Amino acid sequence: MDLIVITHPEMLPDEADIINRLFALGLPRLHVRKPEVSEADMKALIQSIAKTYRGRMVLHQHHQLAAVFDIGGIHFTEHNRLMQTADDLNEWKKHGFTLSTSIHDPDALQSLSHSFDYVFLGPVFDSISKPGYKSRIPDEFYLNKYNYTGKVFALGGIDVHNIQTIAQMGMDGAAVLGSIWQKPENAVNQFRLLASLPDFSAMKSEVKIENDTSKNADKRSAGHSDQQFHTPVIGRLQFISQETEEMSHLDSIRLALEAGCRWIQLRIKGRTEEEILAMAREAIQLCDRFGARLIINDHPRVARTVQAYGLHLGLTDMPIPEARSLVSRKMIIGGTANTWEDIQSRIAEGADYIGLGPFRFTRTKQNLSPILGTDGYARLMQQMTENRFQTPIIAIGGVTPEDIDVLRQTGIYGVALSSALIGAADPKATVSQIQQALC
Ligand SMILES: Cc1ncc(COP(=O)(O)OP(=O)(O)O)c(N)n1
Ligand SMILES: Cc1nc(C(=O)O)sc1CCOP(=O)(O)O
Numbered sequence: 001m002d003l004i005v006i007t008h009p010e011m012l013p014d015e016a017d018i019i020n021r022l023f024a025l026g027l028p029r030l031h032v033r034k035p036e037v038s039e040a041d042m043k044a045l046i047q048s049i050a051k052t053y054r055g056r057m058v059l060h061q062h063h064q065l066a067a068v069f070d071i072g073g074i075h076f077t078e079h080n081r082l083m084q085t086a087d088d089l090n091e092w093k094k095h096g097f098t099l100s101t102s103i104h105d106p107d108a109l110q111s112l113s114h115s116f117d118y119v120f121l122g123p124v125f126d127s128i129s130k131p132g133y134k135s136r137i138p139d140e141f142y143l144n145k146y147n148y149t150g151k152v153f154a155l156g157g158i159d160v161h162n163i164q165t166i167a168q169m170g171m172d173g174a175a176v177l178g179s180i181w182q183k184p185e186n187a188v189n190q191f192r193l194l195a196s197l198p199d200f201s202a203m204k205s206e207v208k209i210e211n212d213t214s215k216n217a218d219k220r221s222a223g224h225s226d227q228q229f230h231t232p233v234i235g236r237l238q239f240i241s242q243e244t245e246e247m248s249h250l251d252s253i254r255l256a257l258e259a260g261c262r263w264i265q266l267r268i269k270g271r272t273e274e275e276i277l278a279m280a281r282e283a284i285q286l287c288d289r290f291g292a293r294l295i296i297n298d299h300p301r302v303a304r305t306v307q308a309y310g311l312h313l314g315l316t317d318m319p320i321p322e323a324r325s326l327v328s329r330k331m332i333i334g335g336t337a338n339t340w341e342d343i344q345s346r347i348a349e350g351a352d353y354i355g356l357g358p359f360r361f362t363r364t365k366q367n368l369s370p371i372l373g374t375d376g377y378a379r380l381m382q383q384m385t386e387n388r389f390q391t392p393i394i395a396i397g398g399v400t401p402e403d404i405d406v407l408r409q410t411g412i413y414g415v416a417l418s419s420a421l422i423g424a425a426d427p428k429a430t431v432s433q434i435q436q437a438l439c
């Protein structure tokens with residue numbers, strides 16, 4: 001059974017944060033239904049949702065924004081559906097969007113266009129969010145789908161007490177609204193509760209709606225993807241550039257590339273943005289020559305100008321959602337964390353990966369946060385698992401090749417390091433030792 005969440009009809013405080021958290025927990029589909037909301041407000045909401053999740057969103061209004069923001073689907077109300085021609089629907093499908101609609105009488109399935117990948121049928125129970133909106137479904141109802149091959153989602157009045165009867169009605173899933181948003185501060189816990197019920201427990205492993213053939217899904221898996229279900233967005237070994245008495249930043253990057261690193265972060269302190277931009281231009285050329293990916297630390301505008309693959313932002317740098325509005329939609333953004341609260345914030349802000357540290361004391365960075373050690377990683381990774389968060393965690397801060405086995409056992413995804421490589425007697429051997437320990 002699939003579970004869909006429909007938004008509250010009005011804009012809510014902290015709504016984008018809540019939605020990002022629902023997606024991080026594995027929500028497969030969010031229907032954005034806000035009949036009275038302006039295009040500008042809708043745009044602002046979409047922009048606050050992590051790019052990696054937007055393919056799982058479906059718009060009920062302001063359909064024209066779908067192509068702009070790589071949204072996954074378009075929903076038509078019953079009234080709106082009746083005004084669409086077959087050509088209109090084909091045009092949307094040609095561009096890769098899933099199409100869905102609402103019906104209020106199950107017999108409407110007899111004549112429903114097969115262009116619709118799935119439908120909402122309701123209200124199946126008395127509505128929670130619309131008092132007086134009564135169920136039209138008779139007792140002992142069992143769904144006849146006629147020859148309609150798409151999925152049918154029950155809608156209306158569904159909560160943790162009655163959701164299990166949906167399967168007995170022959171429905172393919174449930175769309176929930178009131179039970180999630182009645183108390184927005186409990187939305188995440190309500191979702192957790194519903195998703196943990198036996199009928200929905202398969203959801204975690206098959207979050208993608210089967211009918212989702214959208215080009216957005218293809219695009220995501222090809223490029224920087226929906227990280228839970230496709231190729232990871234970030235490598236397991238990231239080299240952090242460093243300047244020493246003997247070596248410039250670019251020298252250190254060359255050393256790492258020649259040793260086999262393919263994920264490089266340009267991290268320059270104490271220089272003007274112009275100076276950093278000049279070095280970033282050289283760094284990207286160098287990385288291109290080796291087929292490596294460049295991540296720029298701290299400077300969104302530099303990252304945008306040199307068209308870097310990624311940007312890394314710390315706790316006191318520009319907030320991730322603000323940076324997203326400055327850089328290309330394809331660019332990944334990593335965020336720093338030191339505590340469980342930081343991790344939750346980075347995930348809510350839509351970080352594509354998290355640099356979690358410091359592992360131990362290091363001279364490479366000033367003003368270090370408290371040292372985590374192996375126990376710190378074990379504790380935080382345990383919390384990641386308990387909350388089913390899957391954002392890749394990169395351990396950083398004084399990491400050496402000998403630490404990797406124990407760090408990996410905590411569940412971290414990869415490591416970022418600097419001194420251990422530039423100080424290595426044989427950088428190539430060091431990189432291959434690290435890579436072996438990481439795979
Ligand atoms: C992969 C990775 N993780 C953490 C950091 C630290 O970033 P930040 O906290 O912004 O500190 P500075 O590096 O800017 O001093 C990072 N750079 N990379
Ligand atoms: C850039 C950076 N950030 C850290 C953090 O804890 O957030 S530690 C760190 C330095 C990483 O270099 P080395 O491998 O030389 O310690």
Ligand SMILES: [Mg+2]
Nearest residue numbers: 298313314317
């Ligand atoms: Mg920083």
